[in-house]
Amino acid sequence: MKFNNNFQLIGKNINIGKNVSIGDRTVVYDNVRIGDNSIIANDSVIGEPVNDYYHNKEYINPETIIGENSLIRSHSIIYAGTTIGRELQTGHRVTIRENSRIGRNCSIGTMCDLQDQVVIGDYCRLHSSVHVGQKTVIKNFVFIYPSVIFTNDPTPPSDVWLGVTVGEYTQIGSGAILMPGITIGKNCLIGAGSVPAKDFDDYSVVMGNPGRRIGDIREVKSRKFDGPYYPWMYHFDRGMPWKGIGYEEWLKKNKADGE
Amino acid sequence: MKFNNNFQLIGKNINIGKNVSIGDRTVVYDNVRIGDNSIIANDSVIGEPVNDYYHNKEYINPETIIGENSLIRSHSIIYAGTTIGRELQTGHRVTIRENSRIGRNCSIGTMCDLQDQVVIGDYCRLHSSVHVGQKTVIKNFVFIYPSVIFTNDPTPPSDVWLGVTVGEYTQIGSGAILMPGITIGKNCLIGAGSVPAKDFDDYSVVMGNPGRRIGDIREVKSRKFDGPYYPWMYHFDRGMPWKGIGYEEWLKKNKADGE
Amino acid sequence: MKFNNNFQLIGKNINIGKNVSIGDRTVVYDNVRIGDNSIIANDSVIGEPVNDYYHNKEYINPETIIGENSLIRSHSIIYAGTTIGRELQTGHRVTIRENSRIGRNCSIGTMCDLQDQVVIGDYCRLHSSVHVGQKTVIKNFVFIYPSVIFTNDPTPPSDVWLGVTVGEYTQIGSGAILMPGITIGKNCLIGAGSVPAKDFDDYSVVMGNPGRRIGDIREVKSRKFDGPYYPWMYHFDRGMPWKGIGYEEWLKKNKADGE
Known part of the structure; x- marks a missing residue:
């Protein structure tokens, strides 16, 4: 139904x-690797050639890697030279430029626009229309809500x-x-509409334009139960590796695995 | 010219x-109803299956309804399970997610991104790139300008x-x-670039980050004539149901109809 | 590879x-002129008919002109009635509405949304997702960064x-x-996230919401060398007409040419 073998390799x-599975009219260029069980929906481009392609007859497309179990929704464009880990999920019309590295289990929302030379960790979530400028570095488990802009x-x-750097x-x-x-x-909370213009320590809550530290995230109350909500990892596990076992247990297990 | 019967049902x-009329390469999935005289331009998707489709063999696409006399511009994606009234107009590359209800005579601009479980009234206008988060409720005759974000x-x-609620x-x-x-x-006026973080009464003019009430909308002067411009319904009727008869007359007529 | 003569005139x-070169599935409507050596990538529309097209059988598409050596990336839509000078570069999914005039050597980033009746000079750069409202006037050599909004x-x-007017x-x-x-x-610097609401003189640095003049751009220091960075034309020439000869020399040459 969605997949009629009407794509181009x-x-x-x-x-x-x-x-x-590859959707209709989707195009896959030279030197692309796509992991098992992945779904690339219709009208997408994987391994989009970089600018040089148009002018240089000797052009060689850099390698593009998409990990296994990924789901790329329609009309997305992933440039050549980018490596993305397993279990990527994208929205529609995502653009990911060349020479970036994205970890595993990330989600990149509709119309996100990632520039080149970006580094994103594991289990990050970018909601719709996030703009990530060149040289941005985003560590693991960072969630970014609609229309955030990373300048450089x-x-x-x-x-x-x-580039901006954002901690776990x-x-x-x-x-x-x-x-x-x-x-x-x-473990910071950067408020909607704020414009942070200097470094902020762990656990900062930042609001306003320019962004100011207005408190410690560990004092922010839950709206559902009596008590502090943060660190959020103790209260939220959808899609997270600690799902089922809890964050504390997962940390211990991780530590044990690392020894 | 624009319609070559090269679409897929x-x-x-x-x-x-x-x-x-349905444009080239536009795809219409299961359980879609499209009203008379509507135009769905090229490269669109109506009834886009929700996430479950990719993993569940028993998947049944929820019903999608687009009212009559609608015009959906190219590259738009409307998910299954959403109901939209007559005379919808969209820009290009609009995304409307599942299980939302949109009234009649609405206009939804280029690259708008409506999440699921949104409720929008009649005669609303969303200009380009508006992001509407889950559970937003927008009443009738609300106009929303480019790149507004509804958080949740x-x-x-x-x-x-x-969800945010916005009055008529x-x-x-x-x-x-x-x-x-x-x-x-x-009847509020929420200023461009403002960040409203609390409730505001009828007729408020709100500006700044955080948003503050800076006055009453009925004191805002027209730029065209001497006197107050708001309520705007007395001075603007393009596309509105009181066009030709005036807002006052339309109100009376409405009241009479309701009796 | 990218061009398989699978487009429609x-x-x-x-x-x-x-x-x-014209990419796959790209459509070119009536009364379009495209200059020598231009590349129009896949899934684009050049000369998109304006609204009247859907309702008026006598509709005549206004003339659309794209200058030579232009590169329009995929999924872009340029409406009829717009004139663009030579060496245009666009990103993906750009929308340019009818009856606008754009000069030469401009670059318009991914997902930019230009409304109708816009005037843009030469050598301007719009980064991703810039929204340009009707009647905006942008002079030569203006650079606009992601997600800027021009209201009207x-x-x-x-x-x-x-419309807003922006100086060279x-x-x-x-x-x-x-x-x-x-x-x-x-020669102004309008800070990221600022909301300018009044006129600003040449050389202003503007920050905040509402935007306030916080200094003279000629006092802003370089991050690379000791001394002021602005006017930037003395320190940056990528893609500019003074590349190789320097801004001062180019000015003199220009003046001589004008005499």
């Missing part, structure tokens, strides 16, 4: 895993690109704009 | 009205979704971000 | 230059459209929202 050195040029226009478990509210080169700590 | 129980989670990430006739300026669970009254 | 009076209606909804060389940071009818001078 173009060129050479394409490695499609077992049980992969402190003196535009220039060739100085200072941090939540970045809708429409926040992160200024070039700042570092947000772990 | 997939599966069963599709009910296409009289004089409907007060303690992200959580399963507490507190309210205008929400470009890039405003509405915080979870707030209620905006009727 | 529709109707009459289409003038395609020498050595033009001071009393929404109305038929008073007061000005830089507008990510997510800034420019209020209706304001004029930004030359």
Whole structure:
């Protein structure tokens, strides 16, 4: 129904895993590897050639890797030279530029726009229309809500690109704009519509334009039960690796595995 | 010219009205009903299956209804399980998720992104790139300008979704971000770039981050004539049901009809 | 590889230059002119008919002109009645509405949304997802970063459209929202996330919501060398006409040419 074998595999050195479905009119360019059981919906492009392609006859498409069990929704474009871990989920019309690295179990929402040279960890969630500038670094378990912008040029226009860095478990509210080169700590809550322009320590709650630290996230109350809600990992496990066992248990297990 | 009968009707129980045009490569899934005289432009999807479709062999597509005289522009995706009234107009690349209800004579601009379980009244206008979070409730005659964001989670990430409610006739300026669970009254003007984080009464003018009430909308002057411009219904009728007869007359007529 | 002659030239009076490549499924409507050596990638529409097309049998598509050496990336839609100079570069899924004029050597990023009756000068760069409202006027060498919004209606909804005007060389940071009818001078730096609501003189640095002048751009230091970075034209030449010769020399040459 959704998959009528009306796609195009173009060129050479394409490695499609077992049980992969590819939608109508989707195009796969040179040097693409797609893991087992993945679904690439219709009208997408995997391994989109970079700019040089249009002008250089000797052009070789860099390798593109999509991990197993991934689901890429329709009209998405993933440029060549990017590596994405297993269990990726995307929305529609996502753009992911070249030479980025995205971990496993990430979700990238409808119309997200990831520039080149981005590094994203594991189990991150980008909601709709997030713009990730070049050289942004996002650690594991970071959730980013709609229309957040990661900037990178402190003196535009220039060739100085200072990417933003975001620590593990941090939540970045809708429409926040992160200024070039700042570092947000772990377990922070960056308020919707805020404009953080300097570094913030772990556990900061940040609000306003410019963004100011207004408190400690561990003092933010739950709306469902009596007591603090954060760190959120003790109260939320949808899609997380601690689902079923709890965050504490998972941490111990992880530690044991690491020894 | 635009319609070459190169579309796909997939599966069963599709009910296409009289004089409907469907564009090239547009796909219509199971259990879709499209009203008379509607135009669905090219490269669109009507009745896009929800996530379960990919994993459940017993999947049944929920019913999707598009009212008569609608015009859906190209590359739009409307998920299954959503009901939309007559005379819908969309821009390009609109996404409307499942289980939402949209009234009649609405307009939804290019790249708008409506999440699931949204309720929108009649004669609403969403300009480009509006993001409407789950459980948002928008009453009749509300106009929303580009890139407005409706949030819903007060303690992200959580399963507490507190949708925003917006009263009749309210205008929400470009890039405003509405915080979870707030209620905006009727006839308000929410300023561009503002971040309302609490309830606001009818007739409020709201500006800033965080949003503050800075006045009464009935004191805002027209730029065209001497005197107050609001309530706007006395001075603007393009596409409105009081066109030709005036708002006052229309109100009376409505009241009489209701008796 | 990318170009398989699987596009559609529709109707009459289409003038395609020498050595033009058109991607798969791209549609070119009546009265379109495309300059030599241009590349129109897949799934695009050039000369998209305006609203009247759907209802008026006598409809004549206004003339659309794309200059030579242009590169339009996939899934872009350019409406009829718009004229664009040579060496245009676009990202993916760009929308450019009818009756706009865009100069030469401009770049318009992924998901930009240009409304009708816009005027943009030469060598302008719009990064991703910029929304340009009706009647906006942008002079030469203006750079606009992601998700900037140009508004135009001071009393929404109305038929008073007061476009924003932006002077030469000005830089507008990510997510800034420019209020209706304001004029930004030359060589300004409008900070990311700011909301300018009044006119600003040449060389202003503007920050905050509402936007306030916080200094003179000529006092902003470089991050790379000791000394002021602005005017930026002395330190940045990628894609600019003074590349190789320097801004000063180019100015002199220009002046001499003009005499």
